Amino acid sequence: MRLLDLVWPVLREQGVSTGHNVVVYYGGAAGRLTIEAGVEAPTDFTDRGEVRHASTPAGDVAVATHYGEYADLASAYAALDRWCEDTGRRPAGVSWEVYGDWEEDPAKRRTDVFFLLG
Numbered sequence: 001m002r003l004l005d006l007v008w009p010v011l012r013e014q015g016v017s018t019g020h021n022v023v024v025y026y027g028g029a030a031g032r033l034t035i036e037a038g039v040e041a042p043t044d045f046t047d048r049g050e051v052r053h054a055s056t057p058a059g060d061v062a063v064a065t066h067y068g069e070y071a072d073l074a075s076a077y078a079a080l081d082r083w084c085e086d087t088g089r090r091p092a093g094v095s096w097e098v099y100g101d102w103e104e105d106p107a108k109r110r111t112d113v114f115f116l117l118g
Helices: 002-013 074-087
Strands: 021-027 033-039 061-067 091-099 110-117
Touching (some): 074 091
16 A cells, blocks of 8 residues: 555646556565556656556466455465466466455455466
């Protein structure tokens, strides 16, 4: 949330058209994880401070859609892991989540989880 709290004011100040929140996870050595958090922005904006243009990685992906509490996202990751095992595909160590529009009812909260495939 701290990262998104940096992004939203910059985009609002610049009047940028926005979409959904996105968080990208880059796996690293010794189990380290690098995180980028941002907002879909179909219109241009000016980079400022830590807020800069970025894109989700390009390539083949596997995706699972989760409805429910964010704390239960592990089930979507487990489904993607199983799919990779079943199909012989290999995750590339990069994943991301795209959070749908906020819903008061947790059962209606949508999160799409993507695995970049190697």
